[in-house]
Amino acid sequence: MPNYEGIKNILGPLRVYENEPLSRHTYFKIGGPARLFFEAKSLDDLKLAAATAKENKIPFVILGGGANVLISDKGFNGLVIKNRADGIKLVGLKGTIDKTGTGIKNALVWAASGTPMNQLARFTIDQGLEGLEFLLSVPGTVGGGIKINAHFEVEKGDFLGNHLVSALLLNPKTGEVKNVDSTYFEFSYDHSKIQESGEIVLEAVFRLDRSEDPKDIWQKAMDNVKRRNQEQPVGVACSGCIFRNIEHDDAVRLSTPNLTTSTGYIIDSLGLKGTKVGGAEVSRHHANFILNTGGATASDVIELINLIKAKAKETYGLDLKEEIFLIGDFK
Ligand SMILES: Cc1cc2nc3c(=O)[nH]c(=O)nc-3n(C[C@H](O)[C@H](O)[C@H](O)COP(=O)(O)OP(=O)(O)OC[C@H]3O[C@@H](n4cnc5c(N)ncnc54)[C@H](O)[C@@H]3O)c2cc1C
Known part of the structure; x- marks a missing residue:
């Protein structure tokens, strides 16, 4: 015991x-x-x-x-x-610095790993720095964001990892703490190396460019929030997208419209919007979201996930992969 x-x-x-x-x-x-x-x-x-x-x-x-x-x-x-270990600060500026900050080219921003990504977005926008405004209103912390390489418009390069300079990691097996640069993470869509290594992010440093037109950044961020609120279900318990998007090669093989890799499109085309298991339901708004409509259990969600995966495999030969992480015993 x-x-x-x-x-x-x-x-x-x-x-x-x-x-x-x-x-x-x-x-x-x-x-x-x-x-x-x-x-x-x-x-x-x-x-x-x-x-x-x-x-x-x-x-x-x-x-x-x-x-x-x-x-x-x-x-x-x-x-x-x-x-809940949060905190953000500017730790470096590059360029000629005058009172208006107009000579600044870029800046380094330090954040503790428990800092909400939304807070990081607000801080950087307020500083006139661009690159992380897509995180405005995205739930979660800097540590969780690094693990999944949080993103918005993938084709525009809106990835958290694209702005990471270095991070302090704790190895949970050995207790060792080490500083690594961003290449260590081998970032790609929905992937960073710590998904395999299990290392814990303690703190992170990001590099962001000074915007030519700082007022524009708030507008851009608000436009993103508006778009997200139109495309995603709002105000219902959920865990964001359940599955990762499909590979480009599969989009070509299946001739998806405009070669979209959206798994939401795939699930929709399988006619699964609104499908329910217990309290868990495939969103009618965005098919890659599963909603807890009230009293859903993890078993309900897993059953729904398995149903979607089986149908995607049977109809399209696709092996859908979860974006969400499972915690605890699912046997
Ligand atoms: C309504 C909604 C909308 C969303 N929209 C987006 C979106 O637009 N873009 C996007 O990318 N994501 C989106 N997501 C998903 C989510 O916001 C991100 O995946 C976010 O990065 C999760 O961070 P978290 O801190 O909540 O991680 P958690 O859910 O708490 O944890 C996720 C995993 O990360 C691990 N982890 C947490 N902290 C650390 C750490 N410090 N070091 C190492 N591992 C850690 C956990 O153990 C777990 O395995 C959305 C989610 C919701 C609910």
Whole structure:
């Protein structure tokens, strides 16, 4: 039996919750209890919690905003560390600096990994820096965003990873902390190397160009928000896109309209919009979203995912791949 009391004493007995329902901490509003739950309010908290779990040989997982996960109905039998370690600052400027800042060419922005991406977007737009305005209103944290290489208009290169300069990573197996540059992550669409290595992002530095016309950036960001609100379901519990988009070669093979790689298009064309399992429903608005219409369980969502995958395989020979990450026991 793990030494739960010992872990609580190290992290602060009043700060560690037992059997905390994880449905309270996910955008899906789904998830059973965490055996132990701790909110890390600083990077020191985050490191201490990870080290304590490792020393006491209990499994642990980092939860950012909970915007890209499906947590098992059985919950997580270990320590869930909710990352609330936030903070943003300018750490470097390049160019000639005058009072108006007009000579600045680009800037380096540091962010703690628990910083909401929306906050990072606001900060950079306010500084007249362009590149991350597509993150305005995107839920989740910088750490979760780096893991999936958060994006918007892929064809325009709106990827978080495209602006990353370096990051501080914690290896959960060895406890080693190392600074790596962006090439380490081998970023591509919906991919970064930490998906395989399991490393934890502690902090990150981004490089952003000074905009020629800073007032335009807010407008561009607001236009993106408007578009997202038109294209995606709003105000319903969900976890964003469930599946990654299909490969370009598959779009060519299937002659999709304008060679779209949108999995939303694929699911729609299978006639699955509105399909329900328990409380989980394929959105009628955007078919790559599964909604929790009330009381959906993780098992409902998995059943719906499997149904979509089977139909996509049978009809189009496609192997759809989840974008969301599963946490807990799904056996
Ligand atoms: C309504 C809605 C709209 C969305 N729209 C978009 C969109 O336009 N573009 C887009 O890219 N995404 C979108 N998403 C998905 C989501 O916002 C992103 O995937 C986001 O990056 C998730 O971050 P998070 O902190 O919530 O991660 P979580 O869901 O908390 O975690 C996801 C994974 O990352 C791991 N993780 C979390 N923090 C760290 C860390 N510090 N270090 C290492 N691993 C970590 C977790 O263990 C888990 O495996 C949307 C989601 C919703 C609900």
